Amino acid sequence: MHSIFLVLCLSHVLMTNSVLFVQPLCHEDERSALLQFKLGFSIEKFAAEDPSAYPKMESWKIEGEHGNCCSWHGIKCDEITGHVIGLNISSSFIYGSIDSNRSLFRLVHLRRLNLAGNNFNYSKVPSTIGSLPRLTHLDLLNSKFSGEFPRGIFLLPKLQFLTVQYHLHLVS
Numbered sequence: 001m002h003s004i005f006l007v008l009c010l011s012h013v014l015m016t017n018s019v020l021f022v023q024p025l026c027h028e029d030e031r032s033a034l035l036q037f038k039l040g041f042s043i044e045k046f047a048a049e050d051p052s053a054y055p056k057m058e059s060w061k062i063e064g065e066h067g068n069c070c071s072w073h074g075i076k077c078d079e080i081t082g083h084v085i086g087l088n089i090s091s092s093f094i095y096g097s098i099d100s101n102r103s104l105f106r107l108v109h110l111r112r113l114n115l116a117g118n119n120f121n122y123s124k125v126p127s128t129i130g131s132l133p134r135l136t137h138l139d140l141l142n143s144k145f146s147g148e149f150p151r152g153i154f155l156l157p158k159l160q161f162l163t164v165q166y167h168l169h170l171v172s
């Protein structure tokens, strides 16, 4: 109750005081999903090859003025609802295995997901990506995924762009 009330007050202040730009406020559950996601990885120089790579997730923290996840690097929120609709952590020096229950699936409002140019340690593409119903763009290029590709992703009703490069191991 208390936290809901606080959020409403803050957005009211933002709307009345900021004429030029209104930063939407991030939802608590989505912020904690993002922080949990971040915890599962380490940031390693070798994990990205792109010369313009930088560790986007380093701006993901809740201290001081950083609490609004809509202002974190790589995050795009819907301007009206504040839900996270874009996650672009391409070339962010991310290293580590990713599993299906690593909190990404809680971002059900995601439309664009870009994990390209990192090092996911040859783990499988998480099958839970196939249960993000609003996904339109998915970029998994050059991220060191391997193993079975989840079929559910091909069944996503709104998916328009899928970028993936795969090493196929054909059984003879």
Ligand SMILES: *[C@@H]1O[C@H](CO)[C@@H](O)[C@H](O)[C@H]1NC(C)=O
Binding pocket: 088, 090, 091, 114
């Ligand atoms: C994702 O972020 C990179 C910068 O790290 C940028 O070059 C690229 O255009 C972004 N992609 C999308 C779809 O926003």
Ligand SMILES: *[C@@H]1O[C@H](CO)[C@@H](O)[C@H](O)[C@H]1NC(C)=O
Binding pocket: 095, 096, 097, 121
């Ligand atoms: C990378 O994958 C190997 C093999 O599955 C695993 O033993 C290791 O813990 C993983 N390392 C990281 C950082 O996820």
Ligand SMILES: *[C@@H]1O[C@H](CO)[C@@H](O)[C@H](O)[C@H]1NC(C)=O
Binding pocket: 099, 101, 102
């Ligand atoms: C993910 O799910 C597996 C079983 O499906 C479970 O063993 C593991 O503890 C779960 N991990 C987390 C972080 O919930």
